[in-house]
Amino acid sequence: MNLALIIIFTTIILSSFLGIYAGRKVKMNLENWTVGGRQFGIILIWLLMAGEIYTTFTFLGASGWAYSKGAPTFYILIYGALAYTVSFFILPALWKVGKRYGLHTQPDFFIKRYDSRYLGVLVALIGVVCIIPYLQLQLKGLGLIVQVASNGAVDPKVAIGISFVLTCAFVYTSGIKGTAWVAIVKDILMILAVFIVGIGVPHIYFGGFGKMFRKLIEQKPDFLVFPGAAPQMNVLWIMSTLLVMGLGFYMWPHVFGSAFSAKSAKIIKRNAIIMPFYQIPILLIFMVGFTALLVIPGLEDGDMAFLVLVNKTYPSWFMGFIGAAGAVTAMVPSAILVLFASTLLAKNVCQAGFKPQMSEEKVMALSRFMVLVIMVFALVFAIFFPNELVPLLIFGYNGVSQFFPGVVLGLFWKRVTKMGVLCGLVAGVTVVIILILSKNDPFLGMNAGFVGLAVNSFFAIVVSLMTKPSNGGFK
């Protein structure tokens, strides 16, 4: 038993118990389980939302892209700032209708605003199809981090199995509140890890990031401007991708849904103001990737750059700390994804689609049952077919961003109709699928999701103007 191993598993187990403990005095109905009784103050909301944007992909992907592609990785620093700006304008209005009509999920919003259960079922199904591969990505990252951090002592499948079963346990017992509490541990560990490594590594090898960049400008200047080492990621692609992600981020069902947990619209607005500060540590993750490019060039898989460099630089107990931080960083977003995927399936597919008369207690019980179903399903895929869902990932952001017109027009434009939003959504998603399957992404240099979003908005507006105005279920 080595020290790294003890650090990793102690952290995983203690965090999960903290998550379970968080729900001990809460009576678990759907309102408390999915949206925390709409009682979260600014700190819990901040932790929750930060938990959603900082995932294992941020850790491994931001440094990995800096290492293998260069400047295109900067989009990760930018899109968050855009997403928070969008959230400043739409989330307070969304929170208010959520409170007024008792909404819990994104499909709930569509069902109420457009007075259509079937539109809700469609939104829920698209949402779940986008969530599952994203969840797989988290689990894969978790397995990888623990494997490297333990110096190969822990098989990734074992790491995934233990941490994901524990994650589902605290989701099952404590819902969103458990997740927010575990996010406290995650944030502290992750910020520490990023600051220590991000400042340390350029300093150790070059005596500071300025000197590191000077060397990079001498040796690989192309890496520091678009398109870096990835010719298809030119400025137009970056711009269209940024718009898709900036507008699409809050359209992820789990991010959208967690806005309802806030205590007031004002809390949501204030949170939107402070969130961009949280983007700054991403800069430090870039530094690690760039340092790796100079110090350990030629890695086959760029996403390993962070871990390989840290392993080379620091003692093995420190790797244990990185492993622990990485594992919890995967567990928090996984928990939110599982929570909302199960609520979507229980409430918006089963209840709304097949049994509208189902009681709320039954929906709650069914949601918890769905946690177990998703757990088994995700584990089987993660362990036996780890690469089968990867092609679906590319659909994720492009898919969820297609909800944007339906949400924003639904909130701010009286004239938008069910038929308009339905036609827009179907057209947008179809365009995205066709472009991806026919290998036309990027299309004329633009991100496929952006093309879909343009077609989608066009249909949503034109068809709405041709159909009879209706406020749907809104007064």
Add this chain to the structure above:
Amino acid sequence: MRKGTKLALILGAIPFVTLVFALPLVNRIEPVILGLPFLLFWILSWVILTPLILFVAYLLEKKYNPPEEED
């Protein structure tokens, strides 16, 4: 549209202009500022300024929009 909302929206457009539409104009290494290549320096500066811009938008909304019932 209420005046506060309008002013806030104009401010809200700034991150999109600087961090998306201006990118073709700032896609270069020189001048290196504070050790950072220009493109990265530009992006980082506007990411740091975004919360300040949103804070001003928040104040303007508060000033010009009539207070609503407490929500």
